[in-house]
Amino acid sequence: MRYVLVCTDDFLWKLLPPSPGFHGVYVVSTVATRARIARHGDEAVAGDLGDEAVYRRAFRTGHEPVIVAVPPLRRPRILAAIRAVAPTAPLVLLGDESDAEVDAGDDIVLPRDSVLERVVVPEVERAVARARLAKIRRVLDPAARVLILMQDDPDPDAIASALALRVVLGRRPAAAPIATFGRITRPENRAMTQILDIDVEPLEPAAVSDFDAVAMVDVQPSFFEERLGDVAVVIDHHPEEQPVQARVKDIRSSYGATSTMLTEYLRAADAKITTRLATALLYGIKADTLYLERGTTRADVEAFGFLHPLANHNALRRIERPDIPDAALDILALGIRHRRLVDGVMFVHLGPVGYPELVAQFADLFLQIEGAEWSVVSGLVNDELHVSVRNVGYVRRAGEVVRAAFGELGGAGGHRAMAKAVIPLATWRARVGGVEAEPLAASIAARFRDALGSGRAPLGS
Ligand SMILES: [Mn+2]
Missing domain, CATH: 3.90.1640.10 (inorganic pyrophosphatase (n-terminal core))
Structure with missing residues (x-):
C-alpha cells in the first residue's frame, strides 16, 4: 500500500522507512531534506506543508493513508491543506503531550503513550x-x-x-x-x-x-x-x-x-x-x-x-469428539427409543454401558435435539450410576442443579453448562429404590425436575 507521510523534517522517514509492505512518498519542508531522502532511492517531495500544492504532487489517488507528524501549532493549517486535496483519505496523527485537547474529528490520533504500550511494552516482554x-x-x-x-x-x-x-x-x-x-x-x-x-x-x-x-x-x-x-x-x-x-x-x-x-x-x-x-x-x-x-x-x-x-x-x-464405537450404537438406539422430553429437559437412560465417557458423549448429542434446553443422560457402569447433564448455557447452572438433585447420594458437581453425578448402585438401592431401567429412569427424572424447580433464580437475573 502506498502511504503519504507528512513531516517537516526526516523524522518519519527514519521512524518508518520504506519496506516491502510499506512504501510511499515523504512530504517534507525543505529541499535539502528531500534530497537526502532521494539519495537513498526513496520518494520525497518538498514544499510549504501548509500549502495544497505540495499534496497535489504527493497524492496519486487521493485515497492513500496519510501519517502526519508535525508541531501542534502548525497542525490546523497543514491538515486543512491535506483535506483540500484528499478529503476522504484515512489519516493518522502522531500525537504529543497536548493531545488531550485536540479534536481530531474523524481522524485517528495516535497518542505517545500508545507507542510505549503497543510497540515498546511487547518488545520489553x-x-x-x-x-x-x-x-x-x-x-x-x-x-x-x-x-x-x-x-x-x-x-x-x-x-x-x-x-x-x-x-x-x-x-x-x-x-x-x-x-x-x-x-x-x-x-x-x-x-x-x-x-x-x-x-x-x-x-x-x-x-x-x-x-x-x-x-x-x-x-x-x-x-x-x-x-x-x-x-x-x-x-x-x-x-x-x-x-x-x-x-x-x-x-x-x-x-x-x-x-x-x-x-x-x-x-x-x-x-x-x-x-x-x-x-x-x-x-x-x-x-x-x-x-x-x-x-x-x-x-x-x-x-x-x-x-x-x-x-x-x-x-x-x-x-474433542472421540470416536463412538460401533457397539455403542445399540445402546444409543435403546436410549433414543426410551427418550422423554419434558418441559425442555431431555431424559435418556442408556442402561448398562461399556465405559463412563459414553454417557457424557451422548449427553452432548441429546442436547442438540430440537426443544431440549437440558439433556440428562444416565447409564450404569460396573456398580455405579453415571448421570451426565448438559444445558444450553443461558439457564441455571448445571453444577448447582446436579448437586441439588444427587449430591446427597454420591459425587456430584460441574460447571455452568455441564455437570455429572456418580452414585454407587448400593447407595441408590438403599436410599432411593430399584435400579431396573424403568424405576431408575423415573426416579432420576423426578429428582432432577425437583432440583430444577426448586432453584431460587434463573441464571443472569
Ligand atoms: Mn494448567
Missing part, C-alpha cells in the same frame, strides 16, 4: 521472556538427560507444555522424555497423545535419579507425595501454596494456562512451532480456560490468537 529462557537454558543445557515431569494424571495443558518445553530446549525425545508417575485417564487426553503422536512415558519415582535434571511443567514439587530432591526448573500457573524450591522457577498464577507461558517462551526463542505443537498448545489453553471463559488474562487471549491460525482444527475436533 519479549526481552523479559528471553532473559528467563536464558536462565533456564543455563541450568538445563549442561544436563545430558532432562526429565520433563507432569502431574499424575496429566491434562492437555500439562502435555502441551511438556512438548513445548522440549522444543524450547531444542532437545530430541530421548534427551528429554515427557513423563508422569501416574497415567492419562481421560479419553480426550489419551486421544490428544495419540492423534498428535506425543510420547508420554509412565515413570517410577525411583527412576528420577537416572536423570541429570528435573523440569516440571504445570505442577509444583509440593503437589507430589514423592520426594524429588533437587528440582532444576518449575514452570507453572497454579498458585504457589508452599514456597517452591527450584533453581529456576517461573510461576504466574494470573495466567489461565501453562501453555500460554510456553507459547511466550517459544516466541522469545524464535523456535519453529509445528502444526502439531500449535494444536497441542491451543488445546491446552482451551481446556484449562474453558475456551477462554475461566481465569483468562490478556496473555492467554494473545497466545490463543497467535496459535489459532497455526493449529490443525481437524485434529482438534477429533480430539
Whole structure:
C-alpha cells in the first residue's frame, strides 16, 4: 500500500522507512531534506506543508493513508491543506503531550503513550521472556538427560507444555522424555497423545535419579507425595501454596494456562512451532480456560490468537469428539427409543454401558435435539450410576442443579453448562429404590425436575 507521510523534517522517514509492505512518498519542508531522502532511492517531495500544492504532487489517488507528524501549532493549517486535496483519505496523527485537547474529528490520533504500550511494552516482554529462557537454558543445557515431569494424571495443558518445553530446549525425545508417575485417564487426553503422536512415558519415582535434571511443567514439587530432591526448573500457573524450591522457577498464577507461558517462551526463542505443537498448545489453553471463559488474562487471549491460525482444527475436533464405537450404537438406539422430553429437559437412560465417557458423549448429542434446553443422560457402569447433564448455557447452572438433585447420594458437581453425578448402585438401592431401567429412569427424572424447580433464580437475573 502506498502511504503519504507528512513531516517537516526526516523524522518519519527514519521512524518508518520504506519496506516491502510499506512504501510511499515523504512530504517534507525543505529541499535539502528531500534530497537526502532521494539519495537513498526513496520518494520525497518538498514544499510549504501548509500549502495544497505540495499534496497535489504527493497524492496519486487521493485515497492513500496519510501519517502526519508535525508541531501542534502548525497542525490546523497543514491538515486543512491535506483535506483540500484528499478529503476522504484515512489519516493518522502522531500525537504529543497536548493531545488531550485536540479534536481530531474523524481522524485517528495516535497518542505517545500508545507507542510505549503497543510497540515498546511487547518488545520489553519479549526481552523479559528471553532473559528467563536464558536462565533456564543455563541450568538445563549442561544436563545430558532432562526429565520433563507432569502431574499424575496429566491434562492437555500439562502435555502441551511438556512438548513445548522440549522444543524450547531444542532437545530430541530421548534427551528429554515427557513423563508422569501416574497415567492419562481421560479419553480426550489419551486421544490428544495419540492423534498428535506425543510420547508420554509412565515413570517410577525411583527412576528420577537416572536423570541429570528435573523440569516440571504445570505442577509444583509440593503437589507430589514423592520426594524429588533437587528440582532444576518449575514452570507453572497454579498458585504457589508452599514456597517452591527450584533453581529456576517461573510461576504466574494470573495466567489461565501453562501453555500460554510456553507459547511466550517459544516466541522469545524464535523456535519453529509445528502444526502439531500449535494444536497441542491451543488445546491446552482451551481446556484449562474453558475456551477462554475461566481465569483468562490478556496473555492467554494473545497466545490463543497467535496459535489459532497455526493449529490443525481437524485434529482438534477429533480430539474433542472421540470416536463412538460401533457397539455403542445399540445402546444409543435403546436410549433414543426410551427418550422423554419434558418441559425442555431431555431424559435418556442408556442402561448398562461399556465405559463412563459414553454417557457424557451422548449427553452432548441429546442436547442438540430440537426443544431440549437440558439433556440428562444416565447409564450404569460396573456398580455405579453415571448421570451426565448438559444445558444450553443461558439457564441455571448445571453444577448447582446436579448437586441439588444427587449430591446427597454420591459425587456430584460441574460447571455452568455441564455437570455429572456418580452414585454407587448400593447407595441408590438403599436410599432411593430399584435400579431396573424403568424405576431408575423415573426416579432420576423426578429428582432432577425437583432440583430444577426448586432453584431460587434463573441464571443472569
Ligand atoms: Mn494448567
